[in-house]
Amino acid sequence: MNFDLFNIIFIVVLIIMLLTFVFIIVMIFFPKIRGKIMSHQIKATKYMIDEAQDDLTDIATKTANIVKDGIKITTRAIKEGLSENNIFCKYCGESIVEDSKYCKKCGKKIISKCAG
Ligand SMILES: [Zn+2]
Structure with a gap:
């Protein structure tokens, strides 16, 4: 009973490893299939961006404001440093x-x- 369970696990792991190997080989030698999978990933990224558009805009605005303040402080420091x-x-x-x-x-x- 115990032996059978280990046998099944061994075979399952072997099949998974074999499938992974085949997948990697296909990825390397069949660029067309790879391209199809990649295009699906790009589509997924596109949907992700569409879903998160409000949050992304919010992040961009906040980052821009932080950068703007930083530039203001730096510019002022340079101006004061240059005019002796x-x-x-x-x-x-x-x-x-x-x-x-x-x-x-x-x-x-x-x-x-x-x-x-
Ligand atoms: Zn004054």
Whole structure:
């Protein structure tokens, strides 16, 4: 009884291995069949995208916003790094170019150091 069960399991495993082997051989030597299977997978992907379109749009929008904020911060850092002659407005604290006459944020007159 016990021996028979192991025999059946052995044969089943052997058949599965053989089918897998045949499947791999067919995949390698018959590109037409492989293409048909692949086209089914592409169709499945298409249906998946159609089903999840709202979620995908949501993800894309959120990612775009995160990237946008990142670019803003980076751009500002580069701008401030490149303009070495920046001073800070004593009224509002905004970073402004040293030789400008008025603050771009609060509009108050800047008293330059060099003016005396
Ligand atoms: Zn100001």
